[in-house]
Amino acid sequence: MANSESKEYWRWTESRWTNPDLDWKDGDIISAGVDVGSVSTQSVVMVDGELFCYANMRTGSDSPDSANNSMNWALDGTGLPLDKIEYAVGTGYGRVNVPFAKRALTEIACHARGANFMYGPSIRTVLDMGGQDCKAIRCDHRGKVTAFLMNDKCAAGTGRGMEVFADLLQIHINDVGRMSLVDVEPEPVSSTCVVFAKSEAVALLRKGWSKEKVLAAYCGAMAHRVVTLLERLGVENDFAITGGIAKNIGVVSRIEKELKVTAPEPSIDPQLAGAIGGALFGKALVEKARKKA
Amino acid sequence: MKANYGYKDGSGEYYITIDTELCNGCTKCVEACPENVLEVVENEMDPLAEDLVARVSDEHRKKIKYSCAPCKPTTEPRTLPCVQSCEPGAISHSW
Amino acid sequence: MTTIGIDLGAKNTKVVILRDGEILTTASVLSGFDQKASADEAVNNALRNVGIARDEIKYITATGAGMDAITFANDTVTEISANARGITAVFPSVRTVIDVGAEEGRVIRLNENGKVVDFGINEKCAAGAGAFTEAMARALEVDLEKMGEMSLKSTKAVPMNAQCTIFAESEVVSLIHQKTPKEDIIRAVHDAIADRITSMARRVGIEKEVALVGGVANNIGFVDSMTRNLGYDLLVPKDPVVPEFIPAYGAALLAQDELNGG
């Protein structure tokens, strides 16, 4: 088992965090967002719209368990019991399987809202590159969606596609981006399709290309593909990248170069955008219900 | 809001765009579509609102190129039932 | 009069030697990095089979993805024309040709004279081509050759949701974990690709008779799924050539036509 574990080059690090400056007991509305993705699950708890605690872990085989585990881990040591959360929102691919959520919301709405919180109201374009899909979202100053485009059919341009390459080259997924930053940028691989790109990569390795150069050719192709997708929507500044790939400097830097924009450094783990958006919607929905009452 | 449903893969780009500012939720496209590709539901992109808009159903999003193939013969001039049935002109196709 | 047809495909390079309309021999080698070398090797193997010297060959016509690399060919023709020529020689009544190769699926519609009137191509996405079945065989740890036979033993239709080869690999793995019989998974794999090919065929328009060619046509499970999906019986060439040699055969025939004055 240990042996097969060590072969999983695509594993990333799980994390959790509590805000030391916030006491949940002083809060009015405690809301939560749980983003159950295909690869990772994030739970975020907010007190009156401020980040209180979060956890980010790998999704297990069962969505309800993954949601429960990540929420338990987020709450771990905070003293906040689950039933004190007034409104929890489920989002992401497993959104309907969050046992304690009052409502399931699409990750597109949540990502736009989350990005607005993380990067500020000047954000107009959000590119979310997740484990199994890629989404491009345009939003207004309140984080409300004005246009979106999703691609969850094709593995090209997703984290999964990157994992295939990490596996092929036997490189840890966290190192892929950094390693791909070569001095002389090679021609990107010509196939979009991950299957065909992989055959191309094998041929290039056989031709004597270094792993770094092959990675550069792949990251270049991936960036180009995402850029052509974005063109459908139009890119307006400020532009931010969220999702797992946001941590991949190899892809991010190439997208920025092609679009001639600079994505702001996130102050918070960009993988949390969906869950943060969910928690913020939770708060807004509580306020809406209170207003009605 | 311009909602783009579909995908881009190695073979091309296949998107149905629904302009929710124009869509009035009349369901005429739903009736016109022979493949049950479209549905009218609450606008999920704006959880705080309650208006009804058309969208491409989950089932078809990942195979829209194939679902819509019967409406798009390679030779004869094509008339897409969904686009034609939509009075406000909210639906368009990228391919 | 002796001619050669070469089909330099994404996976294999196939050669047919033709003398006065009769097939003398065929040969196939894996398409290597150096495409011209692969073509040379396949041609030499074929010539050796029948003990013919290279200079006895009057005309060489090349087709396939890598045809331009074959600098020693007298002519090149598209895979569409090569397929059309090859299949009408085997089945003159064919009006629709469905060709599923390793990296591309194609549907060609022919008129009563065997001329191409329309065609559609599914390309550059492995999910619409033979590469899909290959990847699934690998994920299932089943020999590609055994896939056909095994899927015919399936007793239950299981749904396959992923439309992408990469995601389908994970789906297959999770189906295995759920203890779904491999036979049923394989049938789902064949149904999935048959579904995609059929919808492309519908766009082009299907007219009887329908022939199935390309390497995947050897897979009886895929043929079965296609038949079920289309609701037609499909003609699969056997004699004088098997499906994957149809383009090379067609190219050799076109070479002969050329010598006969077009």
Ligand code: SF4
């Ligand atoms: S192009 Fe390749 S990666 Fe994309 S959907 Fe097709 S098989 Fe999957």
Ligand code: SF4
């Ligand atoms: S093109 Fe045809 S199948 Fe596709 S959504 Fe429109 S009416 Fe439906």
